[in-house]
Amino acid sequence: MSLLRPRAAGGESPVSAAMLQVRSARKTFESRGIVGLGRGESIQAVRDVSFDLAEGETMALVGESGCGKTTLARMVVGLETPTSGSITFEGRDLSTLRPAQVRQVRRRIQMVFQDPYASLNPYHTVERIVSEPWRAFPDAVAKADRPARIREILRLVGLDDRFAERFPHQLSGGQRQRVGIARALAVEPRLIVCDEPVASLDVSVQAQIVNLLRDLQDRLGVAYLFITHDLRLVSHIADRVGVMYLGKLVESGATEDIYDRATHPYTQALLGNVPLTHPWREDRPQFVLGGEVPSPADPPSGCGFRTRCWRADQRCADEEPALVDRLGHPSACHYASFDLEHGATTTLPKERT
Numbered sequence: 001m002s003l004l005r006p007r008a009a010g011g012e013s014p015v016s017a018a019m020l021q022v023r024s025a026r027k028t029f030e031s032r033g034i035v036g037l038g039r040g041e042s043i044q045a046v047r048d049v050s051f052d053l054a055e056g057e058t059m060a061l062v063g064e065s066g067c068g069k070t071t072l073a074r075m076v077v078g079l080e081t082p083t084s085g086s087i088t089f090e091g092r093d094l095s096t097l098r099p100a101q102v103r104q105v106r107r108r109i110q111m112v113f114q115d116p117y118a119s120l121n122p123y124h125t126v127e128r129i130v131s132e133p134w135r136a137f138p139d140a141v142a143k144a145d146r147p148a149r150i151r152e153i154l155r156l157v158g159l160d161d162r163f164a165e166r167f168p169h170q171l172s173g174g175q176r177q178r179v180g181i182a183r184a185l186a187v188e189p190r191l192i193v194c195d196e197p198v199a200s201l202d203v204s205v206q207a208q209i210v211n212l213l214r215d216l217q218d219r220l221g222v223a224y225l226f227i228t229h230d231l232r233l234v235s236h237i238a239d240r241v242g243v244m245y246l247g248k249l250v251e252s253g254a255t256e257d258i259y260d261r262a263t264h265p266y267t268q269a270l271l272g273n274v275p276l277t278h279p280w281r282e283d284r285p286q287f288v289l290g291g292e293v294p295s296p297a298d299p300p301s302g303c304g305f306r307t308r309c310w311r312a313d314q315r316c317a318d319e320e321p322a323l324v325d326r327l328g329h330p331s332a333c334h335y336a337s338f339d340l341e342h343g344a345t346t347t348l349p350k351e352r353t
């Protein structure tokens with residue numbers, strides 16, 4: 001893979017240019033018999049998340065499993081309704097639209113899923129899979145033009161005409177994900193939400209799919225919301241990064257800022273875990289983040305990260321740090337600092353309460 005993408009102008013996208021605006025989005029799931037939860041308890045999967053995404057831009061959302069990335073992504077594509085807050089796409093608040101209008105918006109926001117095998121119908125040919133979105137949006141392409149259009153889309157994702165008649169089980173993992181991307185492209189979206197799109201693929205194939213996504217962005221100007229737990233990928237695709245922890249955005253900024261000048265200890269810990277072979281990792285001290293992510297049914301008081309943080313003190317338990325500009329970009333840490341010394345040289349304790 002080639003090096004970092006050019007930074008988006010200005011780092012944080014200006015509000016006026018934002019195609020997607022997420023404002024104080026919150027999603028709470030009521031327990032309803034979920035194992036491990038008492039009656040009346042609820043899971044705060046996403047807590048007051050706000051960000052903008054501009055036309056043609058890529059924002060990566062990163063964080064450990066369970067931090068709310070997928071729930072946030074599902075709210076953006078309309079598969080989940082926010083408990084509170086708003087999601088505005090091309091100037092229209094999705095929660096205020098009539099069903100017919102929501103459908104039109106959804107045409108412009110498509111999703112690519114983690115597991116291409118599970119998301120493709122095994123009994124359908126590639127041709128049928130790619131044309132699937134046209135059932136919901138018959139006006140997207142005239143019937144007579146569809147066979148040619150399918151082949152055009154397949155070529156766009158690097159598959160030649162022979163693939164049209166194949167079934168998913170006749171394809172490799174990478175080819176299947178190309179079909180998943182082709183299906184998303186069929187209705188000419190302006191935003192594609194990619195939920196761990198390469199997590200199930202071999203490393204060499206991951207690079208090819210990431211390069212394909214970049215190439216498509218250059219050619220079509222599509223924006224991506226790229227969900228991943230893998231920081232190695234982010235530098236290859238994202239203009240900006242949002243780091244999530246326990247349902248909250250804890251740091252955000254231009255990709256270089258996050259990689260070179262992270263100030264939140266959680267981001268620093270995630271970067272400390274990037275394998276040594278990665279170029280971003282060379283001069284970075286390695287350390288291991290101990291402890292477990294607290295339950296989203298019972299997040300700690302104050303800062304959600306304080307139970308695993310080497311900088312935490314009483315203030316962090318008493319006062320929740322806001323995500324505000326600290327040392328050049330937004331960070332939700334009272335003690336935001338470039339200094340890695342304490343965390344970098346120690347392996348953190350297993351539990352800290």
Ligand SMILES: Nc1ncnc2c1ncn2[C@@H]1O[C@H](COP(=O)(O)OP(=O)(O)OP(=O)(O)O)[C@@H](O)[C@H]1O
Nearest residue numbers: 029043045063064065066067068069070071072296
């Ligand atoms: N439909 C649901 N009902 C109840 N809890 C849910 C539901 N969907 C997600 N959750 C919970 O919300 C929290 C956030 O989950 P989410 O899948 O958004 O996180 P994630 O960061 O995408 O994790 P992963 O990478 O493992 O998918 C988790 O505790 C999860 O168990």
